[in-house]
Amino acid sequence: MRGAGWTECLLRAYGQAFFCANPLSGALFALAILSADPGTFARSLVGLLAATAVARLLRFDVALVKSGLYGFNGILLGLYWGVFREQSWTGLAVLAALAAASPIVAAACAKGLSRPSVDLPALCLPSILLMVPLLLAVKDVPGFATAPGYLVWELDKIDYRVMDRLFHWGDLDGKAVWSAISSGAATKILLLLGVLAHSRILAGMAVVGLATSIAAGWLLGGNYAVWNSALHFHVSVPLAMALGGFFVAFNRSAVLLAILAVLVGAPAWHGISVALLALGLPAYGVPFTVMALGMLALLRWLPAAAERLGLARIPLAWVGDPEESAVWNRRFRFADRFWREVHALRGSPGADVNRLVEILLRSRRVVAMTGAGGSTESGIPDYRTHEGAWKKYDASPFRYEAFLASEESRRRYWEMSEDFFHIVRNARPNAAHIALAELERLGRLERIVTQNVDNLHQRAGTSIARVIELHGNELSVSCLKCGKRYDRVEVHRWIEGGVGVPYCLACQGVLKPDSTAFGQPMPLAASQAALEAVSGCDCLLVLGTSLEVQPAAYLPWKAKSGGAALAIVTKSPTRYDIHADVVIRADISDVMRRTVARLKLLLPLMDGAAAR
Numbered sequence: 001m002r003g004a005g006w007t008e009c010l011l012r013a014y015g016q017a018f019f020c021a022n023p024l025s026g027a028l029f030a031l032a033i034l035s036a037d038p039g040t041f042a043r044s045l046v047g048l049l050a051a052t053a054v055a056r057l058l059r060f061d062v063a064l065v066k067s068g069l070y071g072f073n074g075i076l077l078g079l080y081w082g083v084f085r086e087q088s089w090t091g092l093a094v095l096a097a098l099a100a101a102s103p104i105v106a107a108a109c110a111k112g113l114s115r116p117s118v119d120l121p122a123l124c125l126p127s128i129l130l131m132v133p134l135l136l137a138v139k140d141v142p143g144f145a146t147a148p149g150y151l152v153w154e155l156d157k158i159d160y161r162v163m164d165r166l167f168h169w170g171d172l173d174g175k176a177v178w179s180a181i182s183s184g185a186a187t188k189i190l191l192l193l194g195v196l197a198h199s200r201i202l203a204g205m206a207v208v209g210l211a212t213s214i215a216a217g218w219l220l221g222g223n224y225a226v227w228n229s230a231l232h233f234h235v236s237v238p239l240a241m242a243l244g245g246f247f248v249a250f251n252r253s254a255v256l257l258a259i260l261a262v263l264v265g266a267p268a269w270h271g272i273s274v275a276l277l278a279l280g281l282p283a284y285g286v287p288f289t290v291m292a293l294g295m296l297a298l299l300r301w302l303p304a305a306a307e308r309l310g311l312a313r314i315p316l317a318w319v320g321d322p323e324e325s326a327v328w329n330r331r332f333r334f335a336d337r338f339w340r341e342v343h344a345l346r347g348s349p350g351a352d353v354n355r356l357v358e359i360l361l362r363s364r365r366v367v368a369m370t371g372a373g374g375s376t377e378s379g380i381p382d383y384r385t386h387e388g389a390w391k392k393y394d395a396s397p398f399r400y401e402a403f404l405a406s407e408e409s410r411r412r413y414w415e416m417s418e419d420f421f422h423i424v425r426n427a428r429p430n431a432a433h434i435a436l437a438e439l440e441r442l443g444r445l446e447r448i449v450t451q452n453v454d455n456l457h458q459r460a461g462t463s464i465a466r467v468i469e470l471h472g473n474e475l476s477v478s479c480l481k482c483g484k485r486y487d488r489v490e491v492h493r494w495i496e497g498g499v500g501v502p503y504c505l506a507c508q509g510v511l512k513p514d515s516t517a518f519g520q521p522m523p524l525a526a527s528q529a530a531l532e533a534v535s536g537c538d539c540l541l542v543l544g545t546s547l548e549v550q551p552a553a554y555l556p557w558k559a560k561s562g563g564a565a566l567a568i569v570t571k572s573p574t575r576y577d578i579h580a581d582v583v584i585r586a587d588i589s590d591v592m593r594r595t596v597a598r599l600k601l602l603l604p605l606m607d608g609a610a611a612r
Contacts (some may be wrong), residue, residue: 371545
């Protein structure tokens with residue numbers, strides 16, 4: 001990362017502290033911390049720099065580093081380093097070392113918690129796992145004595161007459177509350193502006209969280225407990241933001257969940273804090289992390305109950321802008337209701353190889369539509385389901401407009417493309433490719449419409465004229481100016497010889513692999529051929545595609561509306577399953593091998609019967 005990239009990365013890390021991963025929010029949060037306590041800001045910056053530098057040094061996922069997720073834990077360590085009464089250069093060195101270890105711990109936590117069976121965020125867990133053992137280890141070491149830190153309620157001062165206060169809100173000392181809110185007003189205003197710069201939903205939930213937290217303090221302990229900064233800003237506000245729009249799609253149910261969580265969270269915070277203080281530990285981020293993870297785990301593992309309550313936990317892969325998440329959730333719920341109703345009216349389709357064989361036996365114009373799942377067994381990773389293979393690349397330079405706009409984007413595009421070319425060149429057709437070629441020889445396959453760019457269908461023996469490549473081919477290169485085509489091996493030799501960005505020898509135009517980039521229109525001739533093939537088929541055989549990418553995902557609708565049978569063989573569900581005549585959740589190669597083997601046995605018998 002260059003200077004501007006580093007600045008943006010650091011600011012995003014400050015934004016992550018309040019679920020707002022954008023530079024403007026991060027800048028405002030950093031200013032808020034600086035206005036509250038310059039020493040705390042300095043320590044947070046030390047932690048951030050150490051964590052980010054180590055993440056880059058260890059070549060962690062560039063996109064995650066730039067988003068600030070690794071630096072965020074360094075900031076947390078710096079913020080809570082104030083638990084030590086004495087601040088020294090030795091302590092600062094220990095902080096830097098601890099922050100340097102945080103990306104490794106964060107990556108381990110993310111690996112365990114982001115598994116599909118768990119799918120929960122790490123939150124403050126990495127910094128807690130680093131800080132708590134340190135506090136236990138140094139609590140008797142001179143120079144590392146801890147201050148009280150989180151101030152909990154003194155039990156002998158609490159008035160427990162909750163029901164009385166529930167009907168006597170007029171006894172609330174509003175002047176004292178306003179005085180507490182207005183104290184350090186600059187810091188609070190900067191924090192609120194930072195959240196507002198990212199999301200109005202989160203800003204609203206921050207206000208809801210604070211108001212609910214004040215009410216909870218009043219109900220539980222009267223005017224004595226009505227204001228506690230540790231409760232309000234370290235637990236209640238982030239808890240309301242997390243559950244009211246960030247990890248749970250924003251709606252009325254999510255707001256009610258957030259309010260309930262804050263009301264329950266106040267006594268839970270006090271109990272956890274008292275227990276930790278008895279061990280000589282400040283509460284740190286433990287109460288918030290325990291309560292947030294607990295609530296999200298309940299939503300994750302009790303989906304039916306969550307659905308009845310109108311709560312939608314957002315999968316980690318979709319977490320981001322709360323406004324976009326809310327729109328996504330509304331559309332998802334509408335689609336889910338629609339498909340359920342359609343499925344209830346129609347009934348479930350058959351789902352076995354015998355059914356697929358029956359469909360192919362009576363079909364005469366079969367078109368196969370293949371996706372990335374058809375090539376994964378050949379060693380070509382699917383960027384949708386095998387993220388690790390592509391995570392080291394920042395996707396922004398790979399958009400077509402970026403490729404055209406700058407030399408640097410073209411250089412980075414070619415760097416990624418060369419890595420992919422190595423994979424494709426060494427790949428071999430798998431049993432699914434070979435089965436489709438055999439299906440052609442049996443006279444049952446008219447065309448293959450593929451979203452893959454690896455040339456494996458042709459290498460398996462399918463006639464070149466029968467393969468329609470919707471997204472082009474990675475093994476050839478064309479000039480965008482004059483159209484001259486080059487063999488990919490030839491261009492590969494240029495790059496191996498030191499050429500960073502190849503240009504056309506004839507006209508010095510920009511060269512680009514013939515595979516379709518993000519944002520680049522699909523080849524017109526291939527698109528027309530695909531539409532013609534699908535419109536005229538009597539069976540569309542879908543293999544290894546999620547049917548999520550438009551406009552290719554429209555083709556099954558076109559086939560089905562034309563009266564064709566629809567057969568889907570994938571490892572994961574698709575939105576088209578309930579419209580299919582047969583759906584098989586199994587290994588594509590195994591299914592196709594068994595299908596073709598049965599066809600080879602049955603077709604001669606059928607032909608013989610027809611001859612008689």
